[in-house]
Amino acid sequence: MRLGIREDAPLIAKAGRAVGWSFASTAIGKLSTLAIGIALARLLGPAEFGTFAVAMVALLAVLSFNELGVSLAIVRWPGDPREIAPTVATISAGTSLLVYAGCFAGAPAFATAMGDPRAAPLVRVLALSVVISGLVATPVALLQREFRQDRKTVADLVTNWGSALTSIACALSGMGAMSLAVGQLTGAAAGAVLFFRYAPQGLRFGFDRRQARALLKFGLPLAGSSIVVFAVANVDRVLVGALLGPVPLGYYVLAANLSNWPVSVFSQPVRAVAPAALARLQGDPRAMRRTFLSTAGLLAAITLPACAVLAGVATPLIRLVYGAVWQPAATVLVWxxxxxxxxxxxxxxxDYFVVLADTRVVFTVQVVWLLALIPALYAGATTAGLAGAGAAQLAVAGLVVLPIYLWELRRAGVPPARLGARLALPVAGAAVAAAVCVAAVLLGPPDPVVLAVGAVAGAGALAALGYRLRGELRELRTAPAAPGPAEPVPA
Incomplete structure (x- = not known):
C-alpha cells in the first residue's frame, strides 16, 4: 500500500489523508503511553510530579518562541519552500542555542521563584530539548507543507515511545522526577533523527540576508504572539505553583494533562493540517470560510462528547485509574x-486568522486574555484553591475571549449565527452525554460501572452526531480547491 500522496491529487484529498495520518499518530501515541503515564504517576506521586511540572513550565515557555516563528513561513510560502529552508534552519538553530544558554543560567532563580529549588537540574536537562526543537523545526515544517503526515506519524511514535519507556525505566531505578526529564530528552532526540531522515531535503544550513529579513519580519510578530499564547496557556501553572506549592501543582498538572486529551487527540491533528489547507484556499475566500465552518462543526462533533464524558466521570476516573492519593485532582479536572x-x-x-495574516486579531486576543486571566487566577486560587483556579480560567474564556473572537469572525465574513448553527447539534449531544454521566455518579454504583456508562454515553453521542453531520463530511470531501495558485499573503 502506498503511504504517500500523488502530487496531482486534489487539495481536499491531500488534506484529508494528512488529517487521517495526523489523527492516527496522535491517537496511537496517546493511547500507547496512557498506561505508562499512569504507572509513572503511581511510582512518583504528587510531590515528584510537581517538581517535574515546575521544570516543564520552563521548557514550554522557551519552546514557544525559540525559533522566532520563522518555520511557519515554510507552510505559507507561496513558492518552493526549499529555497528558504536553509535560512530558516540557520535562524532556528542559532536562536535555540542562545535560548538554551539563558535557560541554563536562569534555572536556579526560576526554580526558587516557583517554590521548588530541586527543579533547577531538571530545568537544565529539559532545556536541551530546545536545541533539538530548533534543529527539527525546518524538517517538520517541510513535512507539514507536503502533507506527509504518514512520515511524521512514525517519527512521533518513536518520540512518544522512546520518552515513555526511558522515563519508566529511570523511575524504576529510583531517579525520581529526573526520570521524566531524561525520558523527554531521549524521546525528542530519537524522533529528531527520523525527522532529519524523512524531510524532503534533510537538514541543510545556509543564510540569505534578504530572505532572513523577510522571514524575521514574518516570524517575529508570531513569536511575540506565541509568547503571549504560552503565558495564557501556562500562567495557571506558574501561579498555582507559586501560590499553592509543588504538591498542589502536581495535582493540577495531572488534571490539566487529562483535560488536554480531547485537544491533543482530536484538535492537534486538525491543526497540523488546517493552516496549510486553508492557505491554499486563499484565492477563494468563500470556499475558505465554508471549509472553516465545516471543520469547526465536525471538530466539535468529535471532541465535545469526549469533553462532556471526561467532566462527568472526573472523580471516579481519577480514583480508579490513578489511585486515591490523586483524588484532589478531580476538583479541578471538571473545570x-x-x-x-x-x-x-x-x-x-x-489558525484561521493566522492564515488570513491578521496578526492584529491573533495578538490582541491573546493580550486581552492574559490581562484578564492573571487577576482572575490569583483571586480564584487564593480563595478556593485548585477548583477556584480552574473556575477562573473557564470564566475568562467564556465571558471575555469568546465574545471577542465572535466579533472578529463577524468582521472577517463569518457570522456568529452560522457558526452557532454548526455547533448547536454537537453542544446538544455533549449535554445529553454529560447528563447521563452525572446521573450515573449520583446513583453511586462502583467506579468501573460509572466509567462504562460514561463510555457508552460518549460513544452513543458521537455515533448520533456522526450520522446527523454526514452531509458536512461529504461537503468537505467534495469541496473544490481554489482556482489557480494562492496569492502571496503579506506578513
Missing part, C-alpha cells in the same frame, strides 16, 4: 475539561 472544549474552537479560529 479544565470544560475549558478544553472552548480551547478547541479557539485554536481553530486562531
Amino acid at each position: 479544565l475539561v470544560l475549558l478544553a472544549a472552548l480551547r478547541i474552537l479557539f485554536e481553530l479560529v486562531y
